[in-house]
Amino acid sequence: MNDLSKRSVIAPIQAIDLMTAAFDLQRKGRSVIHMAVGQPAAPTPxxxxxxxxxxxxxxxxxxxxxxxxxxxxxxxxxxxxxxxxxxxxxxxxxxxxxxxxxxxxxxxxxxxxxxxxxxxxxxxxxxxxxxxxxxxxxxxxxxxxxxxxxxxxxxxxxxxxxxxxxxxxxxxxxxxxxxxxxxxxxxxxxxxxxxxxxxxxxxxxxxxxxxxxxxxxxxxxxxxxxxxxxxxxxxxxxxxxxxxxxxxxxxxxxxxxxxxxxxxxxxxxxxxxxxxxFDATEELEQVKAGYAANRDLLLERLPSLGLGKLHPADGAFYLYADVAHVTSDSMQFARKLLQDTGVAVTPGIDFDSILGPQHIRLSYAGSQRDVSEGLDRIEGWLK
Ligand SMILES: Cc1ncc(COP(=O)(O)O)c(C=O)c1O
The missing domain is CATH 3.40.640.10 (Type I PLP-dependent aspartate aminotransferase-like (Major domain))
Structure with missing residues (x-):
């Protein structure tokens, strides 16, 4: 018997499931680079x-x-x-x-x-x-x-x-x-x-x-x-x-x-x-300058990794990359990338049931060191 309501059957958010899996790995002592979840690495002002x-x-x-x-x-x-x-x-x-x-x-x-x-x-x-x-x-x-x-x-x-x-x-x-x-x-x-x-x-x-x-x-x-x-x-x-x-x-x-x-x-x-x-603008603008630097770095390096097919990255702290040439299952791609390299990215399936399986989302809300290290690890893995 199913004793839960029909309307409570709700899809999970893969980015959060992936973050949970990344935290699990971290607890086991693995070094993890968080590029899955959309949250600032910087502390609250x-x-x-x-x-x-x-x-x-x-x-x-x-x-x-x-x-x-x-x-x-x-x-x-x-x-x-x-x-x-x-x-x-x-x-x-x-x-x-x-x-x-x-x-x-x-x-x-x-x-x-x-x-x-x-x-x-x-x-x-x-x-x-x-x-x-x-x-x-x-x-x-x-x-x-x-x-x-x-x-x-x-x-x-x-x-x-x-x-x-x-x-x-x-x-x-x-x-x-x-x-x-x-x-x-x-x-x-x-x-x-x-x-x-x-x-x-x-x-x-x-x-x-x-x-x-x-x-x-x-x-x-x-x-x-x-x-x-x-x-x-x-x-x-x-x-x-x-x-x-x-x-x-x-x-x-x-x-x-x-x-x-x-x-x-x-x-x-x-x-x-x-x-x-609203009184923290100076500190917050510094944080934003960090995102801008991360974004520049990703836009410069992703094409050489074969991940240059991106949606226009006008704002927020995300890049959405087409990975159709390496996978037709971005969920499996993201899980394997996390398992093999400790880099957490989000499968596009969360955002689009049709084209999502051929996209991943990279969050650059982390530190510049992490973004750079994440890129190195992805580069080594894709080679
Ligand atoms: C477009 C968009 N809207 C809303 C939210 C939810 O944000 P919160 O409830 O923390 O304000 C998010 C979180 O990632 C988001 O990306």
């Missing part, structure tokens, strides 16, 4: 840790407002004024348990069971898996080199004609490839969503980690989009589990009621720490 330390010492760590501590919501609103010249009312900001928490809240608030939501392939696997678990249809729109691996208004209209889409979720920079949508193309997607009656959810978690590509928030083009962001990546706070979303103001009360019931509030220490993260 000093000012953030100090703020958290003060909060813990103070000890007043209670429930907070379900939408988040008001001063944090104001500070997040201020971020949009500073980075994009946009006036966002703090009432539109909802503090969440990472962007992961925001996806759950947004999907629950915006869609009913049976609604179809589109997403790109390749794309972040949790979108598809959460949608399915919530009883929603996850409609993958395959992207190709022809459209620079992004969804165009025409592709959206075609999918809408077939699936009556209620929503679209996109990330720019995208995971797994770091590829971005140019501002004019983003404006066109926002316009197409409006015309077709599709709610756009824009995942901007990798904003701040962009290497020369123009960055615009979807909020610049419409107040109707739902924008999700997080302290995990640019702010080096993956384990704190804190993020946010910006929504049309009329949605705020519903999100407040959902948050009250689902989690009461986001971890109070993480909220205090998150607020301090």
């Amino acid at each position: 000093w000012v953030v840790r100090e703020a958290a330390e003060r909060a813990v010492r103070d000890g007043k760590i209670g429930y907070t407002e379900a939408l988040g501590i008001p001063s944090l919501r104001e500070r997040i609103a201020c971020y949009y004024a500073e980075t994009h010249g946009l006036e966002i009312a703090p009432d539109r900001v909802v503090v969440t348990t990472g962007s992961s928490g925001a996806f759950n809240l947004a999907f629950l608030a915006l869609f009913d069971v049976g609604d179809n939501v589109a997403l790109p392939a390749p794309g972040y696997p949790a979108y598809r898996n959460i949608l399915k678990t919530l009883g929603l249809g996850a409609i993958e729109i395959p992207t190709t080199e022809d459209t620079r691996w992004t969804i165009t208004p025409d592709m959206l209209a075609e999918a809408h004609a077939r699936h009556d889409l209620k929503g679209l979720i996109l990330a720019s920079p995208n995971n797994p490839n770091g590829t971005m949508i140019a501002p004019k193309d983003l404006a066109a997607i926002v316009e197409a969503c409006k015309r077709l009656g599709i709610r756009l959810i824009m995942d901007e978690i990798y904003h701040g980690l962009v290497y020369g590509f123009p960055t615009e928030t979807a909020l610049s083009f419409s107040d109707e989009v739902v924008v999700i962001n997080s302290f995990s990546k640019y702010y080096c706070m993956t384990g704190w589990r804190i993020g946010w979303m910006v929504v049309p103001e009329r949605f705020t009360r519903t999100l407040e009621c959902l948050s009250q019931n689902l989690s009461l509030c986001v971890n109070a220490v993480a909220q205090i720490a998150g607020q301090a993260a």
Whole structure:
């Protein structure tokens, strides 16, 4: 007898399974280079840790407002004024348990069971898996080199004609490839969503980690989009589990009621720490300079390893490489690479069920020494 619900049957995230396997190897004494999971090797900035330390010492760590501590919501609103010249009312900001928490809240608030939501392939696997678990249809729109691996208004209209889409979720920079949508193309997607009656959810978690590509928030083009962001990546706070979303103001009360019931509030220490993260720019820009150097090194050396067929690496800290010439099973490739060399990379199968088996994702969020050593080991192994 199967005594678990059908909807709880959810796909694993291979990157995390691989990270677990890599930790296992490390515990057994092997030297492991972590290029699988998308998390900064750099510690959380000093000012953030100090703020958290003060909060813990103070000890007043209670429930907070379900939408988040008001001063944090104001500070997040201020971020949009500073980075994009946009006036966002703090009432539109909802503090969440990472962007992961925001996806759950947004999907629950915006869609009913049976609604179809589109997403790109390749794309972040949790979108598809959460949608399915919530009883929603996850409609993958395959992207190709022809459209620079992004969804165009025409592709959206075609999918809408077939699936009556209620929503679209996109990330720019995208995971797994770091590829971005140019501002004019983003404006066109926002316009197409409006015309077709599709709610756009824009995942901007990798904003701040962009290497020369123009960055615009979807909020610049419409107040109707739902924008999700997080302290995990640019702010080096993956384990704190804190993020946010910006929504049309009329949605705020519903999100407040959902948050009250689902989690009461986001971890109070993480909220205090998150607020301090906006004062850590100097330290964080140094961390980003390290990613930029890693990215340069990989872009220089990967072609000579036969791994030069890459998606445009505009941002985030990933490179997505075509490995079709060496394998048609990137999962087996990644497991063998880890076993033989101790280098952990992510099989593309997480991100794209069709072309994923011929791709791997390399994260360069680690130290320069590790990236260089990882490349040496891969080079020796592929020879
Ligand atoms: C595109 C994207 N969105 C969301 C997340 C989840 O991040 P968090 O819940 O830590 O904010 C990730 C994590 O890797 C990601 O790559």
